[in-house]
Amino acid sequence: xxxxxxxxxxxxxxxxxxxxxxxxxxxxxxxxxxxxxxxxxxxxxxxxxxxxxxxxxxxxxxxxxxxxxxxxxxxxxxxxxxxxxxxxxxxxxxxxxxxxxxxxxxxxxxxxxxxxxxxxxxxxxxxxxxxxxxxxxxxxxxxxxxxxxxxxxxxxxxxxxxxxxxxxxxxxxxxxxxxxxxxxxxxxxxxxxxxxxxxxxxxxxxxxxxxxxxxxxxxxxxxxxxxxxxxxxxxxxxxxxxxxxxxxxxxxxxxxxxxxxxxxxxxxxxxxxxxxxxxxxxxxxxxxxxxxxxxxxxxxxxxxxxxxxxxxxxxxxxxxxxxxxxxxxxxxxxxxxxxxxxxxxxxxxxxxxxxxxxxxxxxxxxxxxxxxxxxxxxxxxxxxxxxxxxxxxxxxxxxxxxxxxxxxxxxxxxxxxxxxxxxxxxxxxxxxxxxxxxxxxxxxxxxxxxxxxxxxxxxxxxxxxxxxxxxxxxxxxxxxxxxxxxxxxxxxxxxxxxxxxxxxxxxxxxxxxxxxxxxxxxxxxxxxxxxxxxxxxxxxxxxxxxxxxxxxxxxxxxxxxxxxxxx
Amino acid sequence: xxxxxxxxxxxxxxxxxxxxxxxxxxxxxxxxxxxxxxxxxxxxxxxxxxxxxxxxxxxxxxxxxxxxxxxxxxxxxxxxxxxxxxxxxxxxxxxxxxxxxxxxxxxxxxxxxxxxxxxxxxxxxxxxxxxxx
Numbered sequence: 001x002x003x004x005x006x007x008x009x010x011x012x013x014x015x016x017x018x019x020x021x022x023x024x025x026x027x028x029x030x031x032x033x034x035x036x037x038x039x040x041x042x043x044x045x046x047x048x049x050x051x052x053x054x055x056x057x058x059x060x061x062x063x064x065x066x067x068x069x070x071x072x073x074x075x076x077x078x079x080x081x082x083x084x085x086x087x088x089x090x091x092x093x094x095x096x097x098x099x100x101x102x103x104x105x106x107x108x109x110x111x112x113x114x115x116x117x118x119x120x121x122x123x124x125x126x127x128x129x130x131x132x133x134x135x136x137x138x139x140x141x142x143x144x145x146x147x148x149x150x151x152x153x154x155x156x157x158x159x160x161x162x163x164x165x166x167x168x169x170x171x172x173x174x175x176x177x178x179x180x181x182x183x184x185x186x187x188x189x190x191x192x193x194x195x196x197x198x199x200x201x202x203x204x205x206x207x208x209x210x211x212x213x214x215x216x217x218x219x220x221x222x223x224x225x226x227x228x229x230x231x232x233x234x235x236x237x238x239x240x241x242x243x244x245x246x247x248x249x250x251x252x253x254x255x256x257x258x259x260x261x262x263x264x265x266x267x268x269x270x271x272x273x274x275x276x277x278x279x280x281x282x283x284x285x286x287x288x289x290x291x292x293x294x295x296x297x298x299x300x301x302x303x304x305x306x307x308x309x310x311x312x313x314x315x316x317x318x319x320x321x322x323x324x325x326x327x328x329x330x331x332x333x334x335x336x337x338x339x340x341x342x343x344x345x346x347x348x349x350x351x352x353x354x355x356x357x358x359x360x361x362x363x364x365x366x367x368x369x370x371x372x373x374x375x376x377x378x379x380x381x382x383x384x385x386x387x388x389x390x391x392x393x394x395x396x397x398x399x400x401x402x403x404x405x406x407x408x409x410x411x412x413x414x415x416x417x418x419x420x421x422x423x424x425x426x427x428x429x430x431x432x433x434x435x436x437x438x439x440x441x442x443x444x445x446x447x448x449x450x451x452x453x454x455x456x457x458x459x460x461x462x463x464x465x466x467x468x469x470x471x472x473x474x475x476x477x478x479x480x481x482x483x484x485x486x487x488x489x490x491x492x493x494x495x496x497x498x499x500x501x502x503x504x505x506x507x508x509x510x511x512x513x514x515x516x517x518x519x520x521x522x523x524x525x526x527x528x529x530x531x532x533x534x535x536x537x538x539x540x541x542x543x544x545x546x547x548x549x550x551x552x553x554x555x556x557x558x559x560x561x562x563x564x565x566x567x
Numbered sequence: 568x569x570x571x572x573x574x575x576x577x578x579x580x581x582x583x584x585x586x587x588x589x590x591x592x593x594x595x596x597x598x599x600x601x602x603x604x605x606x607x608x609x610x611x612x613x614x615x616x617x618x619x620x621x622x623x624x625x626x627x628x629x630x631x632x633x634x635x636x637x638x639x640x641x642x643x644x645x646x647x648x649x650x651x652x653x654x655x656x657x658x659x660x661x662x663x664x665x666x667x668x669x670x671x672x673x674x675x676x677x678x679x680x681x682x683x684x685x686x687x688x689x690x691x692x693x694x695x696x697x698x699x700x
Contacts, residue, residue: 007682007694018679022649030667031647038619039649121619151684151694157656158628158687161621227693238625273633278692279685285695 001064001294001366002147004112011155012109015116019043020102027099042122042160044090044115045101046418053416054096055118056108060128060146061089061369065356068367070111072352078104083352084412085337085345087460088125088167089369090118094416116154121162121249123153127169129177130370134378136326140189140197142172144290145226148281152227159234163241164249166234167206170199176488179371181205181214181496182463184251185233190220198222203233203263204255207457211498212252215260217267224281225271231279232271236263296364296379301329304382316438317389317400331382333363335375335392336399336407340432343425344410345373354395362388372409374402405447405519406432409460413453413470414477420453422470422477427451427511434512444519447533448487463487465534466518467499468511478505481514483545484537494534500542503550514549521548570670572651572662573639575677577670591643594622602634610639610661618645624657631658631688648673652680658688 004012019039026036040046044055056071071091075083078100079093086092096104108114117123126149129135132142149168153159159166170187171178180186186202198220205214221229233251240258242248255263306318323332335355337345347355355375359367362384363377370376375397380388392398401407408431411417413424428451435441450464454471461467467482482499489495506514521544522533537545569580590601591612605611611630613623623642630636641661642654647668654662655677664670686693 011680011682014680035618035647035649121621154684155653155680156685157653157683158624158685159621160653161619161624163621235625239622243620243622277686278696282695288695288698 001062002059002143002289003292003294005292008151009109009112012112012114012116015043015114015155016102016105016109019105023099023102038120040101041120042117043101043105044118045096045098046119047098051095052098052101054093054101054104054115055086056091056093056113056115057118057125058090058113058369059150060126060132060143061130061371062143063367063369064111065359065365065367067111067113068352068356068359070107070113072349072356074104074107075352076349081349082346083349084343085347085369085373085375087371087373087409087411087458088118089127089130089371090125091369092412094412119165121164122160122166123156123162124165124167126150126153127167127178127183127371129171129173130368130376131177131323131332131378132172132368134325134327134330134332135173135175135177136324137174138172138326139174139191140172141290142170142178142189143293144286145172145187145189145223146170147289147293148226148286149230152230156234159238162234162238163243164246164251166237166251168230175490175492176496177490179460179463179488179496181488182207182211182460183214185230186214187226192220192222196222199226201229201233203267204252204260205496206250206252207460207462208250209247209455209457210250210252211457211462212256213496213498214252215255217260217264223286225275226281227279228274228277229267229271231274232267235270236266240266294366296366298327298330298379299381301327301381301383303328306382306385309386311386313393313400314386314389316442317398318385319442320400320402320404321398322385325379327379329382331380331385333377333380333385333388333392334370334402335367335377335395335397336401337374337397338401338407338432339396339399340406340436341429342396343412343415344408344428347375351395351397355397358388358391358395372407374407400438401441403446403448404441405435405444405449405466405515406441407448408432409448409450409464411452411458413451413459417453417458419456420470421455421472422453422479422508424451424453424459424468424470427468427470427479427508430508430512431515434516443529444523445529445532448485449515450485460487461485462498463496464499465532465537466515471505473505477508479508479511480505481511481518481549483518483542484534486534497534497538502542502546517549518545521545569663571641572664572670572673574660575674577674592623592626594620594626596626598626598629598634605630605634605636605638608638610641611636612641612643613659615642615644615646615650618647620645624653627654627657627659628688648676651676652678656683656687656689 128142169178169183188200201218202214368376414420452459452461463485485499486497
């Protein structure tokens with residue numbers, strides 16, 4: 001856990017004071033609706049469908065139990081006793097009162113938390129691999145680099161009024177668990193032949209209404225240049241990014257309109273001016289930041305044979321929710337927030353307290369939020385796993401479905417969000433109910449199913465193996481289905497991919513059946529269990545799946561003809 | 568007669584003479600284009616036409632850091648107190664606030680943040696190079 005120093009704390013406290021003043025000026029009529037909107041958004045405060053929504057930052061998803069208990073406390077005191085973990089590894093509260101938000105922020109500041117830049121046209125929470133620091137395939141400890149970026153991107157005087165929001169992800173392991181290819185800037189740590197750390201720099205990726213895979217603009221950026229290079233990219237974006245149309249304002253549009261080569265040239269030209277300047281990182285700073293992270297006091301342990309533990313139900317959980325650890329005798333555990341009947345990513349205040357107790361007893365008082373909206377206990381002794389599993393099961397957090405179809409990523413959708421075209425939570429639940437047979441789920445194998453309630457794509461539907469998008473047709477909720485998306489190189493060779501729409505959209509009630517048909521097609525066509533749903537889509541294309549769902553081309557033409565006749 | 572903030576003080580400025588040597592830059596303008604005309608100007612004005620248009624922040628830094636401009640750098644347009652702290656870090660030293668904004672009250676906003684992590688015009692070295700170990 002990163003511990004604030006005096007200046008980190010002072011800046012957060014000063015932000016609370018500043019926002020309190022801004023709120024008072026707004027309530028007194030001295031700030032216009034538009035002005036206050038821009039200011040409250042950069043403090044994570046939205047005005048939602050039914051009430052404001054406060055998005056609390058959890059930098060790179062790392063959370064201490066003291067902080068989690070404070071979140072539980074705040075959600076009871078100022079909200080309705082629950083919170084929602086988002087795909088940006090943050091926590092959202094759906095029912096705060098505008099005039100109480102400064103007080104909530106003041107309370108958060110007491111545990112080194114805030115809602116700084118969780119929304120608005122600013123740098124957002126830098127995200128990373130939820131197994132940072134414990135993964136066996138680690139190249140660097142990404143938390144240290146994320147904290148350096150967090151500081152650089154917090155209250156940046158030049159880049160606080162960007163054309164649009166800006167999301168940076170950094171991955172520090174060989175497998176990409178941070179989806180760096182679909183971020184405004186993606187940084188993938190690499191080592192050169194001399195073992196020096198650097199970053200592959202991708203730019204212009206993103207989801208939303210114009211999903212694009214990022215392009216590499218630099219294969220190897222030596223680490224001392226990280227901040228000057230980011231500064232050069234951001235200066236080009238801040239000056240030339242479009243501001244005339246909100247839907248064209250993300251950096252991906254600038255990269256696309258200029259073309260990656262010209263964009264790269266502009267960045268390199270800007271960088272040439274500031275390279276080796278004072279913002280060049282120094283080893284002392286990396287060491288200083290690294291030293292401010294608390295580290296688990298690991299014991300010297302031997303690995304256990306978990307397969308030999310014959311407790312019914314335990315093996316299935318181990319298979320899906322327990323992950324390898326770089327230290328012998330330890331494991332990382334995912335606490336699933338995907339129990340059927342509970343909105344994906346939601347936790348109650350009581351669960352938060354109980355999870356904090358679990359993390360204190362079994363995982364050095366820390367936990368992580370994953371971008372798949374689960375929680376991770378990163379440092380559990382293998383010999384404690386049975387006990388952790390029992391307790392997690394009691395709390396409803398042991399659904400053994402990590403990587404499986406029912407581990408659905410979903411935005412809050414039309415139940416809460418003012419932007420949504422359609423609900424997403426009930427769709428998730430209906431699918432989870434349809435696929436409630438665990439053996440069947442395991443047989444289907446790894447499958448990411450993501451749901452967004454509108455084209456802003458907070459549920460990352462473009463990169464789901466199956467992606468579901470809520471659309472509005474004449475005031476009714478319909479659902480478009482894509483297949484073949486992939487969040488990134490979570491395994492070698494599996495590059496990020498955007499899903500393809502299979503055809504006309506469906507009524508909500510039909511969605512589970514359509515998913516079932518897609519699965520049926522996959523099971524018939526796969527070469528072996530090792531070939532995942534998404535692999536089959538990439539091998540045989542979308543057409544066979546289309547046929548399975550809509551009937552063959554002749555039937556489709558006939559139906560199209562009928563529909564036209566009716567219209 | 569207009570009220571403005573200059574070097575953290577509220578002053579009342581009489582209407583400028585029409586022949587005053589002032590360069591005015593719009594957000595899309597490239598400061599490089601005026602780099603060789605900066606000597607001896609009365610001031611450079613950078614327009615911020617909207618509350619959220621942040622291009623002028625980059626222009627300010629470039630004028631100061633790259634083109635060596637030392638004279639008055641004035642932010643005009645939709646300026647509120649909420650911009651002041653960052654604008655000053657980007658090299659602005661004069662501000663024409665938008666209508667309705669009290670410049671006396673706005674002075675406090677320069678101290679919204681007492682530190683910044685990044686290098687800027689007012690702090691040429693980033694915090695990590697200024698820490699005492």
